[in-house]
Structures are given as C-alpha cells and as structure tokens.
Amino acid sequence: MLITNIKALVGIHPKEKLFLRGSELKQLPILENAWLLLEDGLIKDFGSMSEMPSQISNLNSQISVEGRFVFPSWCDSHTHIVFAAPREEEFALKIAGKTYEEIAAAGGGILNSANKLQKATEDELFESASIRLKDMIKQGTGAVEIKSGYGLTVESELKMLRVIKRLKQAFPIPIKASLLAAHAYPTEYKNNHQAYIALIINELLPKVSAENLADYIDVFCEKGFFSTEETAQILTAAANYGLKPKIHANQLSSSGAVELGVKHDAVSVDHLEETDAHALQALSNSNTIATLLPSCSFYINIPFANAKGLINNNAIIALASDYNPGSTPSGNMNFVVSLGCIKLKMTAEQAVNAATLNGAAAMELNDEVGSITIGKKANLFITRPMTSLAYLPYSFGQSQIETVILNGEIYNG
Ligand SMILES: N=CN[C@@H](CCC(=O)O)C(=O)O
Numbered sequence: 001m002l003i004t005n006i007k008a009l010v011g012i013h014p015k016e017k018l019f020l021r022g023s024e025l026k027q028l029p030i031l032e033n034a035w036l037l038l039e040d041g042l043i044k045d046f047g048s049m050s051e052m053p054s055q056i057s058n059l060n061s062q063i064s065v066e067g068r069f070v071f072p073s074w075c076d077s078h079t080h081i082v083f084a085a086p087r088e089e090e091f092a093l094k095i096a097g098k099t100y101e102e103i104a105a106a107g108g109g110i111l112n113s114a115n116k117l118q119k120a121t122e123d124e125l126f127e128s129a130s131i132r133l134k135d136m137i138k139q140g141t142g143a144v145e146i147k148s149g150y151g152l153t154v155e156s157e158l159k160m161l162r163v164i165k166r167l168k169q170a171f172p173i174p175i176k177a178s179l180l181a182a183h184a185y186p187t188e189y190k191n192n193h194q195a196y197i198a199l200i201i202n203e204l205l206p207k208v209s210a211e212n213l214a215d216y217i218d219v220f221c222e223k224g225f226f227s228t229e230e231t232a233q234i235l236t237a238a239a240n241y242g243l244k245p246k247i248h249a250n251q252l253s254s255s256g257a258v259e260l261g262v263k264h265d266a267v268s269v270d271h272l273e274e275t276d277a278h279a280l281q282a283l284s285n286s287n288t289i290a291t292l293l294p295s296c297s298f299y300i301n302i303p304f305a306n307a308k309g310l311i312n313n314n315a316i317i318a319l320a321s322d323y324n325p326g327s328t329p330s331g332n333m334n335f336v337v338s339l340g341c342i343k344l345k346m347t348a349e350q351a352v353n354a355a356t357l358n359g360a361a362a363m364e365l366n367d368e369v370g371s372i373t374i375g376k377k378a379n380l381f382i383t384r385p386m387t388s389l390a391y392l393p394y395s396f397g398q399s400q401i402e403t404v405i406l407n408g409e410i411y412n413g
Pocket residue numbers: 080109110113220248251296322324325326327328
C-alpha cells in the first residue's frame with residue numbers, strides 16, 4: 001500500500017533510537033508533504049512528495065490523504081482489560097466523595113472484581129475483553145500490555161492469563177502479558193500474607209512458567225496492599241522464571257516502590273502520582289521507564305505525576321491508559337495524550353513520543369513498533385484533516401482518527 005499526499009508523517013525515529021530520555025522527549029521528527037510505502041506488513045520506505053520515485057508512483061494500491069497526519073499507533077503499556085464486569089456502582093460513591101481507598105475498604109475495589117471474575121468463564125472473559133480491545137484499536141492503539149490480577153486464586157489467575165494468550169492469538173497487534181496475582185490480598189489471606197505469597201511463588205509461578213503465560217511480573221506495591229519487602233520477595237522469585245518486573249508504584253503514597261523497582265531492574269515503574277524526591281532521584285538516568293497514567297489521576301481525583309520533574313531529571317517517561325474497571329474505565333489513548341498535555345504539562349511532541357516510542361520501550365517492543373521507521377510493523381493511524389499536530393491533544397475527548405492500519409492493512413474491526 002502506498003499512502004500519498006500526507007500532510008505530516010509523524011514520529012520518524014531512526015531504528016537505533018530505542019527510547020527518548022529527558023530533554024530528548026521533545027524531539028518528534030516530522031516530514032511534511034510525504035509518501036509512505038507499506039509492504040509485507042512492514043514500513044518499507046517513505047519520503048517527500050516532491051521526490052517520489054516514479055516506479056513507486058505507479059503502484060496499484062494507493063490512498064491519497066490530503067490534509068491528514070499519519071502517526072505510529074499508540075503503544076499502551078499498562079492495562080487491565082480482562083475483567084468480568086464494570087463497577088459503575090462505585091461511580092456514585094466516588095461522586096459522593098468517597099476515596100478509592102474507602103471504596104476498596106468497604107468491599108469495592110479489586111476484591112469486588114475478583115469475586116465476579118472467579119465466577120466468569122474463560123469464553124465470557126475473552127468475549128468482553130475482545131470488545132474492549134477492538135474499541136482501543138479503533139482509537140489508535142496498535143500494541144498493548146494486559147495484566148492479570150482479578151483472579152487472586154491459582155485457578156483464576158491462570159484463567160485470566162489464558163484469556164490474554166487467546167487475545168494474543170486472535171488480534172493483529174503485539175500483546176504482552178503481566179502476572180499481577182499480587183494485586184490485593186484475598187480476604188482469607190488478610191492476616192496471613194506469607195501464605196498468599198507462598199501460593200504465588202510455589203504454585204502459581206511454576207504453572208505460569210510451564211504454560212509460558214506471562215512476559216512480566218507485576219505487584220501493587222502500596223500501603224494496605226503489598227509492602228516493599230513482600231514485593232521484593234515476589235520479584236526475586238519471579239526472576240528465577242525469567243520474568244522481569246513492571247510494577248505499580250507510588251500511586252497512593254510514597255512507599256519506596258520506585259526505588260525498589262529500579263533496584264530490581266524493572267522494565268517500568270507505573271503510576272507515580274506521588275513523585276517524591278526519592279523517586280525522582282532513583283529514576284534519574286535509569287533505564288527503568290516511568291509510566292504515567294494521567295487518566296487514573298483524572299478519574300479518581302488523585303494528584304497528577306510530576307512529568308516535568310522526571311524529564312528534568314533525565315528519566316524516560318511513557319504514557320499509558322491503565323484501562324480497568326475501578327480506577328480508569330477508559331482505554332482511549334487520545335484522551336491520555338490530551339491529559340499528558342493539559343495536566344502533566346507536556347508539549348504535544350513530548351506526549352506523542354511518550355505514548356508511542358517510549359510506550360513501546362515499556363513493553364520491550366521498541367524494535368517492532370512505536371515509530372515510523374523502515375522495517376518496523378506498519379501499525380499506524382491516519383487522522384482527519386488537521387491544522388497542526390497540537391490539534392490532536394487540543395481536541396480532547398474527541399478522536400481525530402479516521403483510518404487505522406495494522407500490519408499494512410486497513411483495520412475494519
Ligand atoms: N492500583 C492498582 N490497580 C489498578 C486499579 C485496580 C482496580 O481498582 O480495579 C490501577 O492501576 O489503578
């Protein structure tokens with residue numbers, strides 16, 4: 001397929017550029033008035049319309065996209081899209097002023113989702129997650145990470161991970177799976193944390209590994225959930241099975257989770273709404289990516305992460321959706337990018353880079369997706385006619401996406 005008359009081809013990073021750190025994040029290379037050639041599902045070549053080789057201009061399958069921008073697909077590196085039911089009953093409580101922690105303590109939250117998921121069949125979970133994933137793809141997402149963590153028993157965590165495995169097989173985008181059995185303590189282990197940790201380490205991890213069901217280990221390291229010591233125990237055990245960490249850190253409090261993640265060479269530490277000085281220092285010049293989730297802050301009314309502080313400290317930051325039924329019932333990366341600008345004070349260029357190349361890096365998919373680079377997967381989207389790059393985050397809540405292309409083909413979902 002040949003795409004011609006592109007108003008602006010966005011995110012043309014060289015293949016050696018695997019992530020953008022600190023002040024590099026503002027560098028978003030763009031080619032105006034461009035053509036883009038896709039072949040065998042990959043990006044084959046691109047260039048200026050004024051210099052388009054004649055053998056290319058004779059190709060059969062051409063689309064001309066005057067006035068429109070072409071972006072690499074969003075890379076959403078933090079989601080929980082396998083769940084049995086929404087939790088809109090908590091919405092009213094939230095509006096009435098209850099905090100996320102109060103709702104969880106009153107029997108809502110993760111345990112509520114776990115109760116429902118334990119009763120759902122694998123097929124039901126696959127069907128509902130597929131609907132969510134299709135919506136996300138139509139909104140421009142072309143690579144995604146999905147967590148377990150609403151099972152909280154050996155059997156149900158395996159069930160969730162098997163659903164993610166089926167999604168990997170059924171969908172035309174790269175998907176990474178994270179084992180998040182350490183998402184909350186099931187009620188029966190409330191006073192015996194070590195027994196639940198032993199279950200994860202001695203029973204679940206060997207089964208997950210034998211079936212090759214997970215790419216990463218995740219832990220909700222937070223006051224009232226998993227302590228730093230408990231988190232360290234789980235990360236150490238998972239390392240024996242080759243699972244690198246991507247952890248939930250500093251969402252509700254500064255717990256030392258970020259420093260712990262960096263110490264364990266986590267691929268990413270995610271949330272960081274409480275970006276304290278220790279977190280900034282730990283992530284400064286670190287290869288652990290700080291994944292920020294501004295639609296979670298927006299929805300549950302907690303602080304927004306200190307993106308600017310992280311950028312100024314030469315950290316690598318990514319933006320992701322955190323789509324889940326409790327703290328972020330949305331997987332719309334366009335809105336995440338808008339919030340990156342509006343609330344995290346990132347420029348449009350920084351937010352786009354954080355949601356594409358750095359998001360890909362946070363899933364170790366940066367050699368495959370995340371930029372317009374020859375040889376990468378042709379996963380991209382074409383916008384409606386737009387006046388400028390900034391129009392996309394400026395027009396928040398409204399998708400500017402007209403056409404989604406995955407593996408070089410138009411996606412009709
Ligand atoms: N904080 C932990 N996990 C999710 C929320 C889970 C839930 O409330 O169901 C998050 O990333 O925000």
